[in-house]
Each structure stands twice: as structure tokens, then as C-alpha cells.
Amino acid sequence: MNGIVKRFPGVVANDGVNFEARAGEVHALLGENGAGKSTLSNVLTGLYRPDEGTVSLNDEIVHFDSPRIALERGIGMVHQHFRLVNSFTVAENIILGERSSSLFMDTSAAVERISALATQYGIAVDPSARIWQLSVGEQQRVEILKALYHGAKVLILDEPTAVLTPQEADSLFRVLRSMVAEGRTVIFISHKLDEVMAVADRITVLRAGKTVSTIECATTTTRDLARLMVGRDVVFNRVIRANHAEPNNIVLQVSNIDATDDRGGQALKSISLTVGKSEIVAIAGVAGNGQRELAEVIGGMRPSTRGTIAVNNEVVPNGRVRKAMTAGVSHVPEDRLHTGLVADHSVEDNLILKSYRGAPISKMSVLRRRVIRAQAKETIEKYDVKTPDTITPIRLLSGGNVQKVLLAREFDSLPSVMVVSSPTRGLDVGAIENVRKRLVDAADSGVGVLLISEDLEEIFALADRILVMYEGSIVGNIPAAEANRESIGLLMGGGSLSAENN
Amino acid sequence: MQSPLRLERRLTQPKWLNWGVPLLSLLGALILGGIVLFATGKNPISVYARIVERGFASTDAFSRTLISATPFAFTGLAASVAFRMGLINIGGEGQLYLGTIGAAFAGIAFQDQPTAVIIATMIIFGMLFGGAWAAIVGILKAKFSTNEIITSLMLNYVAAIFLDYLIFNSSSYWRDPKSYGFPTGKRLIKNAYWNDISIGSIEIPFGFVVAVVAAVIVWFLYNRTRFGYEVGVIASSPNAARYAGIRARWKIITVMALSGALAGLGGASDVGDFRHVLDAKGVQISGYGYTGIVVAALARLNPLSAIFVAVFLGGLSNAGYALQGPDFPSGLVGTLQGLILFTAVAGEILTRYRIKRQNTIADGVIV
Numbered sequence: 048m049n050g051i052v053k054r055f056p057g058v059v060a061n062d063g064v065n066f067e068a069r070a071g072e073v074h075a076l077l078g079e080n081g082a083g084k085s086t087l088s089n090v091l092t093g094l095y096r097p098d099e100g101t102v103s104l105n106d107e108i109v110h111f112d113s114p115r116i117a118l119e120r121g122i123g124m125v126h127q128h129f130r131l132v133n134s135f136t137v138a139e140n141i142i143l144g145e146r147s148s149s150l151f152m153d154t155s156a157a158v159e160r161i162s163a164l165a166t167q168y169g170i171a172v173d174p175s176a177r178i179w180q181l182s183v184g185e186q187q188r189v190e191i192l193k194a195l196y197h198g199a200k201v202l203i204l205d206e207p208t209a210v211l212t213p214q215e216a217d218s219l220f221r222v223l224r225s226m227v228a229e230g231r232t233v234i235f236i237s238h239k240l241d242e243v244m245a246v247a248d249r250i251t252v253l254r255a256g257k258t259v260s261t262i263e264c265a266t267t268t269t270r271d272l273a274r275l276m277v278g279r280d281v282v283f284n285r286v287i288r289a290n291h292a293e294p295n296n297i298v299l300q301v302s303n304i305d306a307t308d309d310r311g312g313q314a315l316k317s318i319s320l321t322v323g324k325s326e327i328v329a330i331a332g333v334a335g336n337g338q339r340e341l342a343e344v345i346g347g348m349r350p351s352t353r354g355t356i357a358v359n360n361e362v363v364p365n366g367r368v369r370k371a372m373t374a375g376v377s378h379v380p381e382d383r384l385h386t387g388l389v390a391d392h393s394v395e396d397n398l399i400l401k402s403y404r405g406a407p408i409s410k411m412s413v414l415r416r417r418v419i420r421a422q423a424k425e426t427i428e429k430y431d432v433k434t435p436d437t438i439t440p441i442r443l444l445s446g447g448n449v450q451k452v453l454l455a456r457e458f459d460s461l462p463s464v465m466v467v468s469s470p471t472r473g474l475d476v477g478a479i480e481n482v483r484k485r486l487v488d489a490a491d492s493g494v495g496v497l498l499i500s501e502d503l504e505e506i507f508a509l510a511d512r513i514l515v516m517y518e519g520s521i522v523g524n525i526p527a528a529e530a531n532r533e534s535i536g537l538l539m540g541g542g543s544l545s546a547e548n549n
Numbered sequence: 550m551q552s553p554l555r556l557e558r559r560l561t562q563p564k565w566l567n568w569g570v571p572l573l574s575l576l577g578a579l580i581l582g583g584i585v586l587f588a589t590g591k592n593p594i595s596v597y598a599r600i601v602e603r604g605f606a607s608t609d610a611f612s613r614t615l616i617s618a619t620p621f622a623f624t625g626l627a628a629s630v631a632f633r634m635g636l637i638n639i640g641g642e643g644q645l646y647l648g649t650i651g652a653a654f655a656g657i658a659f660q661d662q663p664t665a666v667i668i669a670t671m672i673i674f675g676m677l678f679g680g681a682w683a684a685i686v687g688i689l690k691a692k693f694s695t696n697e698i699i700t701s702l703m704l705n706y707v708a709a710i711f712l713d714y715l716i717f718n719s720s721s722y723w724r725d726p727k728s729y730g731f732p733t734g735k736r737l738i739k740n741a742y743w744n745d746i747s748i749g750s751i752e753i754p755f756g757f758v759v760a761v762v763a764a765v766i767v768w769f770l771y772n773r774t775r776f777g778y779e780v781g782v783i784a785s786s787p788n789a790a791r792y793a794g795i796r797a798r799w800k801i802i803t804v805m806a807l808s809g810a811l812a813g814l815g816g817a818s819d820v821g822d823f824r825h826v827l828d829a830k831g832v833q834i835s836g837y838g839y840t841g842i843v844v845a846a847l848a849r850l851n852p853l854s855a856i857f858v859a860v861f862l863g864g865l866s867n868a869g870y871a872l873q874g875p876d877f878p879s880g881l882v883g884t885l886q887g888l889i890l891f892t893a894v895a896g897e898i899l900t901r902y903r904i905k906r907q908n909t910i911a912d913g914v915i916v
Binding site for chain 2: 346369385414
């Protein structure tokens with residue numbers, strides 16, 4: 048790809064990008080959110096047309112009008128959001144869109160080919176299973192199989208590990224390695240330094256729509272890559288805290304909580320924990336072990352079936368969001384744009400989502416627009432939110448700015464306790480730094496923070512104390528100073544520390 | 550060969566689209582309608598000229614247009630109110646029938662009172678009856694998650710049968726005991742008539758004024774109050790509503806009742822302004838409730854625009870009555886109205902996508 052330029056109204060997403068990938072390599076495309084990675088891959092697969100520049104395949108200039116034509120020429124893509132029909136089987140999804148001369152689909156031949164491909168690349172998936180029965184990781188494997196089935200020589204994966212557990216990511220990397228061993232090319236889009244280092248042969252770094260550099264993985268370090276990606280040194284070390292945590296001055300007490308998940312199964316089994324004033328307590332664990340349910344129970348969104356929750360030594364009524372809010376609980380959900388915020392609503396309307404009920408935002412049930420706008424402007428200034436104005440729909444903001452708006456609203460509600468779920472997931476390095484600093488500031492000002500995260504690096508950077516959740520129970524409670532990655536990782540995987548000692 | 554045009558998703562929706570797209574749609578409808586008219590041997594220009602003349606051009610024609618527009622305005626408002634929360638209330642028809650029943654009851658029962666009291670009670674009873682009828686749908690949805698499209702539609706038929714029963718199949722309070730040959734309702738006394746308001750030589754039905762006031766109240770409610778804010782959150786993101794502690798159940802019932810009350814108000818205006826009697830057959834033939842859905846769609850759920858759209862559609866149907874005759878089948882007017890709706894829905898796409906000329910090979914191979 049040579050000198051690719053793609054403009055959108057008001058932004059140049061790609062500004063003369065050069066990129067080449069060889070047969071038989073995993074080539075990572077690294078960059079912050081908004082660096083132009085996704086745009087570049089969409090140009091490559093024919094979803095967008097570049098305003099300038101050329102794409103060549105095997106030294107021949109090509110011209111893709113649609114992803115379908117790109118796939119016919121051997122370029123397949125696995126998107127972040129899968130394009131699968133939930134009620135169809137794996138095999139049906141894979142052969143979907145295949146032009147067939149007969150009226151009836153011959154699935155049996157397809158199933159055989161799919162099974163053969165699956166064994167060849169070590170992709171474990173049942174061709175007759177229906178998509179809705181599969182986990183996210185398995186669905187991703189179906190997408191990869193689909194591309195292979197249609198003869199993809201070049202496979203592009205857009206942030207493939209964002210939805211995977213660490214174990215699933217490892218098995219994905221193995222599949223990718225076996226594909227390049229066969230002479231295929233994998234283009235791996237990511238902003239996670241560690242996994243890029245783990246899987247790539249070469250790395251092209253994009254910054255602000257331009258190619259910064261292409262380097263051999265073997266000749267670089269994580270630190271160098273981070274510098275190339277953000278244009279300056281970024282240090283993710285343990286953050287220095289001004290105040291000392293007061294674990295005995297309890298602000299949140301969760302006692303013997305049981306709760307069910309959306310399907311009625313037991314998600315939480317007798318959970319008890321405390322968070323002290325100015326303390327950051329982290330909950331480590333692989334996603335799906337009850338973390339979301341726990342956050343929802345504390346936030347009042349999900350009623351518990353047993354046990355109590357107390358804030359500042361007062362019991363909060365069960366399953367009542369507004370009671371939890373007035374008691375001083377702030378909840379920053381994992382799904383920012385569709386739970387914590389209303390994606391289609393403006394920045395200013397989102398900032399009042401929790402305060403619209405009373406003064407000064409509303410008076411006699413009437414919203415005071417002038418006050419709302421003035422406060423929104425203040426907040427945008429104070430938290431450095433990048434938005435053209437206060438009436439821009441929040442979905443048009445970048446991920447980092449979306450999270451800034453959400454956190455700004457929650458901090459300004461002056462909570463005693465904050466339950467924060469995966470606060471930096473999907474954010475770029477600069478935004479991660481900002482969010483972490485804000486959380487630390489909150490803790491320093493006296494807020495008890497319950498940080499739910501899968502990112503061990505984040506947990507080690509922020510937490511005073513680490514709890515580990517596994518299958519709905521707390522299986523470990525370790526002061527951060529005494530914890531190490533190995534022991535936490537073992538507990539997250541369901542192992543026990545005493546067993547290790549034996 | 551590929552098409553030289555392609556659709557590209559708009560990242561933002563510029564403000565001019567709000568009026569630009571409807572105007573463009575209307576123009577498209579006129580052109581398509583012109584082709585139909587031309588094919589049937591009419592001169593499109595002269596037909597359009599006559600529509601404008603008979604619908605809007607003279608004060609007399611405009612007064613008649615406002616009469617046709619009044620019920621459309623109410624049912625259009627009713628549909629907008631529900632659609633704004635994502636509740637597809639297509640029961641405006643039945644809710645309007647109940648409104649006529651309530652208003653006729655009040656008009657008969659309170660006929661000894663001063664005119665202002667009679668009109669006020671007619672409005673209140675019309676709204677109560679229509680609102681309660683729609684609340685049934687809301688309660689079913691809130692409690693049992695039933696599909697409001699089906700229940701509201703089914704209740705239209707129930708309402709129609711009930712209306713027939715009151716006039717034709719029973720000696721109800723509403724039926725005029727002196728009508729034997731063809732049963733009719735009791736006529737209201739003159740004192741209960743809603744008088745027109747004259748501005749110059751234009752006669753404005755009192756109900757139309759009520760509709761404008763209702764539109765302003767609805768606009769304020771949805772754009773400036775806590776209630777409207779909560780409805781907006783529930784409509785856009787049920788998860789966020791749950792997260793913010795906004796209870797959707799009560800809102801579903803309240804909004805349905807409000808929607809039904811507006812349709813019922815239309816029924817009250819139908820009795821008070823125009824028919825002055827519970828006219829079971831007349832009100833059913835008109836199909837005001839279904840037209841309200843069209844009004845709401847064309848107005849893009851904006852209550853203030855709904856008034857203008859109602860006047861426009863009112864003018865069209867008014868002109869339709871005037872045009873129709875041996876040389877001009879009534880179906881042609883319906884065709885024109887249908888084309889306008891069709892292009893309006895098609896125009897919706899333009900608010901979300903833009904048309905872009907794509908670079909052809911002749912511009913050089915640039916990909």
C-alpha cells in the first residue's frame with residue numbers, strides 16, 4: 048500500500064500511509080485509537096476507497112470495490128464485531144454468500160472441508176453447532192475459518208484479543224503461527240504492546256494517520272514501541288499516592304452476597320469484602336466469573352438474593368439504583384456507551400444522567416438548559432474532554448473522551464465509593480494514563496475505589512489490595528505489596544496457593 | 550458496470566436536513582404524481598394548481614382545510630408522543646372512538662351547564678376515555694411484555710364494535726330514543742357546540758386551537774422537562790435507563806395514556822366542533838387514527854411540525870373532495886397522498902446517508 052490518503056469530514060484518517068506485508072509473516076499494525084489502523088484495513092479490504100494512493104497485490108495494482116471482491120483476491124478480514132448469523136450453524140455461516148449453481152446447499156461437502164481446515168490449523172470448533180451456543184472466542188474462530196474457507200491468503204484481524212481471555216488469546220496466536228507457517232500473511236491490528244511483541248514478526252507503527260516506522264520485532268522492546276506509538280516516553284509504573292489508604296475506616300461493606308445472572312444461574316456465592324477510605328481494592332479475575340454481577344449488585348441495578356451491602360455503615364436497600372446513588376455509590380460500568388451513557392444523546396445530556404432530578408439542574412420538574420450548558424462547559428474544561436461543543440452526540444467522541452465524560456460525571460457526584468469496571472479497556476496509552484491518574488486522585492481525596500479489571504498490569508499499578516474472583520467467589524485477598532503476578536494468575540485460573548506449596 | 554453513485558453513512562446529521570429532506574421528498578412526490586397524472590391524460594400542472602387553489606389559496610378553502618386538519622393534528626400528536634419512546638401505538642383510531650364516546654356523554658350529561666363548563670367537561674371526558682383505553686395497552690406491555698402493536702391494533706376493533714353497540718344494538722345513554730328507522734345518537738344542544746374563532750375571514754375550529762396548544766405543551770414536556778428527559782433515555786438506551794434508576798414500566802403506562810388522551814381529545818373535538826353527535830359510522834369511515842401515523846412519520850415525531858403536516862394533509866384531502874368527480878376519480882387523490890408518504894419514507898434514508906459520486910476509472914486508477 049503506497050501513499051494511502053483517506054479523508055473524512057474534518058479528519059484525515061490516513062495521511063500518506065505506506066505499508067507492506069510479506070507472505071509468511073505476522074505483521075502487526077500498531078497505533079493508538081484514532082491513529083488510522085482501522086481505516087487502513089478498510090481501504091485494504093475495499094470497504095473504503097482511498098482518496099489518494101495505490102494498493103498492490105503481488106506487484107499488481109489492484110482496485111477493490113467491495114470486501115467480497117477483496118476476498119475473491121484472497122484478502123479476508125475478521126472484524127472486531129463479528130458478522131455471523133446467530134441462528135445458523137457454523138457451517139452455514141461459513142458457506143453463506145457462496146455462489147452456488149444448484150438450488151440446494153450441499154452442506155455435507157462443506158462440513159468436511161471445514162473440518163479438514165479446522166484440524167489443519169488446530170482450530171477447535173464444531174461445524175454443526177449454532178452460533179448462539181458458542182463463546183465469543185469460538186465465534187472468532189468461526190470468522191477465521193470462514194476467511195480460510197473462502198481462500199484468504201492474507202488475513203486481517205482487527206483487535207482480535209479485545210474480547211478474549213488470556214488463554215483464548217494464546218490459542219489464537221498458535222492458530223496464527225500455523226497459518227503463516229503455511230505461507231499465508233496475517234495482519235494483526237492492535238494497540239496492546241505485549242501481544243504485538245508476542246505474536247508479530249514485523250511491526251508497522253501508525254501515529255496520527257502517518258506511518259512512523261516498520262521494524263523487526265526481534266530488534267525492538269516494548270518501551271521503544273510505546274515511544275514510537277505515542278511519540279513520547281510513557282511509564283506505567285506504580286502510581287505514587289499522596290494519601291495512605293485507611294482499610295479500617297470502612298466505606299463499603301459487602302456481606303455474604305448471593306445473586307443470579309441474567310439466565311437465572313448463580314453468579315455470586317456468598318461474597319464478602321470491604322473497601323476502606325482512600326483505598327483502591329482491585330478485583331482480579333477472568334471475565335465472566337461474576338464481576339459484572341457484583342458491580343451491578345453494588346450499584347443497585349441487580350437485586351441480591353441474600354446478604355447486605357452497607358455504605359458508610361448504613362445498609363443500602365437491595366436492588367435500588369437511586370438509593371445506592373444517594374448512599375454515595377458511584378458505578379462506572381464496563382459498557383460505557385450503552386449502559387453508563389446514552390450513545391445518541393449529547394454530552395451535556397449525558398452529564399446530567401444522575402443529577403437531573405434535583406436542583407440546580409431541574410426546578411419544579413423543568414430542566415434548566417442554561418445551567419446544564421454552563422456546567423457542561425465547566426466540566427469539559429476541567430476534565431479536558433475533546434469535543435466540538437456540549438451538544439455533540441457522545442457516540443461521535445473518541446473512546447478516551449467518552450470515558451472522560453463518564454468519569455467526570457461520576458467524580459462530580461462526590462461519591463463515597465466508586466465501583467469501576469475495566470475503566471481503561473479499549474483506550475489508547477494517553478487516555479489510560481489520564482484515567483488512572485483520575486482514579487488515584489479520587490482515592491487520594493478519600494473515595495474508596497473498587498476496581499474490577501482483567502488487566503493485571505493495571506491492577507498492580509493501582510491497587511492497595513487485590514481480591515481474586517473465581518466462579519462467583521472471592522478466592523484470594525492479598526495486599527498489593529505481597530502479591531505477584533504468578534500467584535494472582537494461579538488464583539484467577541482456579542488454582543490455590545496452598546496447593547502450590549505442597 | 551457499477552453505479553456511479555453510492556451511499557455513504559453520515560457521521561453527523563446537519564440541521565438543514567430537518568427541512569431540506571421533507572421538501573425534497575415532497576418535490577419527488579409531485580414529480581412522480583405528475584407522471585401518473587400525465588399517464589391518465591391529465592395535465593399535471595393544472596391539477597396541482599387546482600389542488601393549491603382548492604386546498605389553500607382562498608380563505609374559504611383554507612377554513613375548510615383546517616376542519617380536515619384538526620383530527621389529523623390530534624392523532625398525529627398522539628402517534629408522535631408514543632413513537633418518541635419507541636412505543637408503536639397504532640391504536641389512535643380506537644382511542645379516538647373512545648374520546649368521542651366520552652365527550653358525547655359529557656356533552657349530553659352536562660347540557661344544562663354554561664358553555665365553558667360543557668366544553669371543559671367534554672375535553673376532560675374525551676381525554677379520560679381515550680387515555681384509559683390506551684392505558685390498557687400500556688399496562689399489558691409493562692406487566693406482561695405484550696407487543697403493543699398487536700394489542701393497540703386489536704383494541705381498535707373492540708372500540709369500533711363497542712361504538713356500534715352503543716348506537717345500533719342497544720338503548721344506551723347515547724342513542725336517541727326517537728330515532729327508529731336508522732338509529733342515531735342524541736344530538737348535542739347548540740350550547741354545547743365548540744364555536745369557531747374567526748381571524749379575518751378565516752374560520753378556525755376551536756379544536757384546532759386546542760391542538761396547537763396541545764402541541765406546544767407536548768413539545769415543552771418532551772424537550773424541557775425531567776419527564777421528557779427520562780422518556781428520551783428509555784427510548785435511546787434501556788440499559789442506561791436501568792443504570793440511572795429510571796423505571797421504564799411506569800413511563801410505558803404514562804406515555805401510552807398520554808398518547809391515548811391526545812387521540813381522545815381529537816374525538817372530543819370531532820363531536821364538539823363538527824358532528825355534534827356520537828356518529829358511529831361517520832367517525833369509523835374517516836380513519837383519522839391511521840392518518841395520524843402518517844402525520845407523525847412526516848413530522849419526524851416533532852409535535853410542532855405535526856401541526857403543519859396535519860394542515861398540509863388536511864389541504865390535500867380537502868382538495869381531493871373538491872377535485873373528485875366523473876373526470877377525476879377519487880383514487881388519484883389517494884395515489885398522490887400515497888406517493889408523498891412513500892417519498893417521505895425514502896427521504897429518511899437521506900438523513901442517515903449521503904449520496905456520493907464515486908470516482909470512476911476515467912479519473913485514473915487510484916485504488
